[in-house]
Amino acid sequence: PTIIIHPPLYHYLTFIPIAIFFIFGKLTGLFHDKVDFVRFYFNNTYYFFFIGRMLSYIFFWLSALVVFRVTRLFYSRTVSHITVLAYLLIPRFIFDFSTTRPETILFLTTAFYFYFFLKYYLDNEKVKYLFLSGVFLGVSTAAKYNALYLAVILIVVFFDHLIRAVRNRNYRDFLALWIKTGFAVFMGFFIC
Numbered sequence: 001p002t003i004i005i006h007p008p009l010y011h012y013l014t015f016i017p018i019a020i021f022f023i024f025g026k027l028t029g030l031f032h033d034k035v036d037f038v039r040f041y042f043n044n045t046y047y048f049f050f051i052g053r054m055l056s057y058i059f060f061w062l063s064a065l066v067v068f069r070v071t072r073l074f075y076s077r078t079v080s081h082i083t084v085l086a087y088l089l090i091p092r093f094i095f096d097f098s099t100t101r102p103e104t105i106l107f108l109t110t111a112f113y114f115y116f117f118l119k120y121y122l123d124n125e126k127v128k129y130l131f132l133s134g135v136f137l138g139v140s141t142a143a144k145y146n147a148l149y150l151a152v153i154l155i156v157v158f159f160d161h162l163i164r165a166v167r168n169r170n171y172r173d174f175l176a177l178w179i180k181t182g183f184a185v186f187m188g189f190f191i192c
Contacts, residue, residue: 138188
């Protein structure tokens with residue numbers, strides 16, 4: 001029973017293991033119907049916070065893998081391992097990921113956003129990476145509205161492409177690319 005002020009992605013992701021817990025509890029006779037489940041929820045919140053913490057830890061380790069992939073784009077394996085170790089030991093991240101908050105999924109999805117954005121520039125501007133970064137911008141926004149600030153990066157790229165389109169008089173490809181990218185951002189948000 002909370003007031004949801006954030007977009008629903010985190011709550012949807014926590015709903016899945018709670019639904020599995022409900023099915024398991026129903027099969028084992030822990031509760032007989034939905035009313036028993038609600039009573040159990042209010043009397044034993046530990047289990048539900050435990051589920052949220054487990055999801056946070058999963059997001060923490062997945063985000064560490066993405067941080068490793070991002071650093072591997074620029075540095076050796078050894079430097080990437082040291083970077084991930086430093087990331088895992090930062091007290092603020094340890095605190096954030098040991099609680100049940102939407103920041104955990106936000107950090108994971110923004111790490112994917114940056115990874116695909118960097119891949120876009122490092123792999124000769126392959127359009128699929130721009131679309132994937134757009135999708136993860138939408139997913140990040142569905143996790144928490146603060147991620148909308150990350151759109152500034154895409155706006156800079158948009159103007160870079162606009163300048164190139166004006167120089168080359170290639171407006172059709174420019175419009176097609178950015179309509180598709182805007183659609184990718186929208187779909188990432190809408191699906192989540």
